[in-house]
Amino acid sequence: MRSSVNIKILILFLGPSLIVLTVFFFLPVIAAFFLSLTDFDIYSLGNISYLRFVGFENYVQLLNDPLFWTALKNTFYFVLVGGPLSVVVSLGTAVLLNSKFVPFKKLFRLIYFLPVVTTLVAVSIVWKYIYHPRFGLLNYFLSLFNIGPLDWLGNPSLAMPSIILMAIWKNFGYNMIIFIAGLQNIPLELYESASIEGANAWQKFKYITIPMLAPTTLFVSVITMIGYFQLFAEPYVMTQGGPLNSTLSIVLYMYQEGFRWWNIGYSTSIAFMLFVIILIGTIIQFKLQKEKYV
Amino acid sequence: MKSILIYQNSYHARITTFPFGKVKVRASSFLICIFLLWSCSQTENKIVTLNFWAMGVEGEVVSKLIPDFEKEFPNIKIKVQQIPWTAAHEKLITAFASETLPDVFQLGNTWIPEFKALNAIAPLNNFINHSSVVSANKYFEGIWDTNVIDSIIYGIPWYVDTRVLFYRKDILESVGYKDPPKTWNELFEMSVKIRDKFKGQTKYAMLIPTNEWVPFIIFGIQNGSSLLKDNDEYADFSGKKFKDAFDFLIKFYRERLAPTDMQQVLNIYQAFAEGFFTFYITGPWNVTEMKKRLPISLQDSWMTAPLPSPDSNYPGYSLAGGSSLVLNKNSKNKIYAWKWIEYLSKNETQLQFYKLVSSLPAVKKVWEDSTFANDPYMRAFYIQLHKTKATPKIPEWEQIVFSKIQQYAEAVATNKMNSRQALNLLDEDANKILEKRRWILSKER
Numbered sequence: 261m262r263s264s265v266n267i268k269i270l271i272l273f274l275g276p277s278l279i280v281l282t283v284f285f286f287l288p289v290i291a292a293f294f295l296s297l298t299d300f301d302i303y304s305l306g307n308i309s310y311l312r313f314v315g316f317e318n319y320v321q322l323l324n325d326p327l328f329w330t331a332l333k334n335t336f337y338f339v340l341v342g343g344p345l346s347v348v349v350s351l352g353t354a355v356l357l358n359s360k361f362v363p364f365k366k367l368f369r370l371i372y373f374l375p376v377v378t379t380l381v382a383v384s385i386v387w388k389y390i391y392h393p394r395f396g397l398l399n400y401f402l403s404l405f406n407i408g409p410l411d412w413l414g415n416p417s418l419a420m421p422s423i424i425l426m427a428i429w430k431n432f433g434y435n436m437i438i439f440i441a442g443l444q445n446i447p448l449e450l451y452e453s454a455s456i457e458g459a460n461a462w463q464k465f466k467y468i469t470i471p472m473l474a475p476t477t478l479f480v481s482v483i484t485m486i487g488y489f490q491l492f493a494e495p496y497v498m499t500q501g502g503p504l505n506s507t508l509s510i511v512l513y514m515y516q517e518g519f520r521w522w523n524i525g526y527s528t529s530i531a532f533m534l535f536v537i538i539l540i541g542t543i544i545q546f547k548l549q550k551e552k553y554v
Numbered sequence: 555m556k557s558i559l560i561y562q563n564s565y566h567a568r569i570t571t572f573p574f575g576k577v578k579v580r581a582s583s584f585l586i587c588i589f590l591l592w593s594c595s596q597t598e599n600k601i602v603t604l605n606f607w608a609m610g611v612e613g614e615v616v617s618k619l620i621p622d623f624e625k626e627f628p629n630i631k632i633k634v635q636q637i638p639w640t641a642a643h644e645k646l647i648t649a650f651a652s653e654t655l656p657d658v659f660q661l662g663n664t665w666i667p668e669f670k671a672l673n674a675i676a677p678l679n680n681f682i683n684h685s686s687v688v689s690a691n692k693y694f695e696g697i698w699d700t701n702v703i704d705s706i707i708y709g710i711p712w713y714v715d716t717r718v719l720f721y722r723k724d725i726l727e728s729v730g731y732k733d734p735p736k737t738w739n740e741l742f743e744m745s746v747k748i749r750d751k752f753k754g755q756t757k758y759a760m761l762i763p764t765n766e767w768v769p770f771i772i773f774g775i776q777n778g779s780s781l782l783k784d785n786d787e788y789a790d791f792s793g794k795k796f797k798d799a800f801d802f803l804i805k806f807y808r809e810r811l812a813p814t815d816m817q818q819v820l821n822i823y824q825a826f827a828e829g830f831f832t833f834y835i836t837g838p839w840n841v842t843e844m845k846k847r848l849p850i851s852l853q854d855s856w857m858t859a860p861l862p863s864p865d866s867n868y869p870g871y872s873l874a875g876g877s878s879l880v881l882n883k884n885s886k887n888k889i890y891a892w893k894w895i896e897y898l899s900k901n902e903t904q905l906q907f908y909k910l911v912s913s914l915p916a917v918k919k920v921w922e923d924s925t926f927a928n929d930p931y932m933r934a935f936y937i938q939l940h941k942t943k944a945t946p947k948i949p950e951w952e953q954i955v956f957s958k959i960q961q962y963a964e965a966v967a968t969n970k971m972n973s974r975q976a977l978n979l980l981d982e983d984a985n986k987i988l989e990k991r992r993w994i995l996s997k998e999r
Contacts, residue, residue: 302647504964519648
């Protein structure tokens with residue numbers, strides 16, 4: 261009797277969202293997986309009898325595609341350099357904004373959070389101007405120190421660092437807010453007792469703040485990693501993957517294959533590769549964090 | 555769908571003539587509906603709304619041509635939507651997939667094969683046969699040809715585009731030449747002289763951007779390569795004709811006649827003004843830009859010329875570029891949409907359009923107007939437009955040139971591969987892209 265009531269309530273509360281999720285998420289994902297086993301392209305769009313089932317050929321081809329490996333390498337570069345940097349910057353600003361010596365905390369919080377809520381495309385266009393080799397703000401500042409001018413987005417070895425810099429600026433505010441919440445949850449008694457024991461600020465940070473923030477850090481790094489693996493709008497707006505494919509990310513490559521050349525079958529197989537990579541990354545992070553703190 | 559459109563339009567049309575403009579629509583909308591349906595069936599004067607999509611600046615400006623058209627055809631209303639070029643292709647294909655393509659739209663003429671393969675655009679032969687405005691002989695041959703697939707016409711050229719040689723007259727004169735190069739050999743000789751004149755300075759004779767496929771394809775076409783072979787089922791880039799043309803251009807990099815490091819040319823107008831390069835193959839939009847951006851003192855020092863040729867048949871071929879107007883195959887308003895295409899193809903409209911955006915007119919007759927006769931930079935384009943060729947008319951072509959030719963040209967220019975290796979790999983990659991086409995053709999046989 262009781263369980264049937266429970267099921268009714270469950271259906272009542274979960275049903276709507278489950279239906280929405282099924283229609284707009286699970287079904288498309290399953291459909292996309294089937295698409296990735298076909299060679300759906302512009303011909304098939306015009307005439308469905310031109311669709312062939314190719315099994316895992318798309319995946320095999322993908323592993324032999326040098327451009328895919330370039331995209332993968334660039335994406336890892338972005339995630340492995342940009343991700344940790346972004347987390348460190350967020351943590352640093354969070355600690356600063358949480359300390360009692362900083363005035364106008366709320367104002368700073370607002371300023372740091374503004375980029376997060378600004379549209380990425382608009383931000384990318386503005387940064388494109390900032391990075392402009394001749395009229396850009398950044399080169400103007402550098403010229404005051406007799407450095408440059410550097411071609412930020414035009415030089416293959418500088419393009420990715422430029423995009424990382426912009427992405428960090430754009431994203432760190434979000435993680436910062438989460439870190440601030442985490443910091444405020446650390447009981448003050450811990451710091452007090454540490455002070456009594458004679459610990460200095462760095463020791464307190466290292467032995468209290470960091471361990472106490474472990475769950476927050478795990479959450480933040482997983483979210484950041486997932487987000488950073490999906491690098492798209494920045495190179496799409498600023499470099500179109502160039503110069504010399506040095507900013508071609510996996511999602512951008514997927515977009516080009518899918519919507520520029522309309523090789524939908526092939527591009528969905530890229531999507532599933534990305535899914536597998538993110539899954540592996542998440543599992544590794546969970547494992548690492550567990551070993552360390554639990 | 556059509557009836558809804560008509561109903562909406564008669565609503566807009568009526569609202570100005572009937573005195574219920576200020577009626578509270580929410581309260582009485584039902585009555586209005588009934589009244590309008592009734593009034594609609596009463597009047598014979600049906601109004602058709604045509605949806606028209608155009609790209610870039612042309613899309614912005616074309617709306618200025620509409621009032622005159624609507625005056626001439628009071629029962630047709632044109633609704634323009636402007637699409638930026640960078641998103642045009644995706645938007646059109648997505649619209650096709652969701653069956654929301656407009657009645658009539660602009661299409662880059664290299665996209666026509668793709669939309670034909672999709673079965674999205676209507677054959678126009680019947681319309682042309684009954685038209686007093688549009689006929690094949692009014693257009694430049696090579697450009698018209700880009701719209702014809704298996705002798706069926708799918709598009710009407712709206713404006714045209716081709717590449718010519720931009721050069722610095724003063725530098726060329728300083729090394730002893732009065733006229734621009736007419737043959738490949740001359741181009742090479744002049745380039746060597748220019749390089750030697752500026753010895754010790756970082757200056758080059760010619761700009762051949764390594765990240766552009768255009769010059770490689772132009773020189774290949776000029777040398778008689780068909781680019782693809784066997785009914786366009788296989789690539790022919792490693793074939794002798796293309797390879798010779800490719801090697802000719804690569805020689806410019808090897809002999810330090812052209813820069814391989816594109817970062818040195820951040821701004822081509824500034825570089826052209828500084829004499830960083832003397833020759834550059836580019837399109838009509840740069841005439842406007844050069845006039846605007848080069849210093850006044852240099853305005854007499856540059857000129858345009860038709861492209862040199864590998865043999866004595868000057869000028870050599872160039873690309874047949876431009877945009878065409880096409881009809882949506884599923885549109886119910888094709889006859890009305892055709893009226894709009896005809897209107898845009900009239901001599902007067904074409905001239906008016908040129909004056910608005912400087913897009914080169916597709917109709918030959920228009921070029922006789924004094925606007926063109928008085929512009930020395932335009933002469934080269936007029937001559938060149940008589941000698942253009944279409945690239946292979948298959949949907950895969952754009953993918954081959956954009957994603958592959960660029961990549962290998964760059965690899966050879968920067969000496970990472972030799973041309974034999976690169977062209978063999980290029981053939982391999984292109985053949986892979988063409989696999990589906992071979993399968994479909996073998997299925998149909």
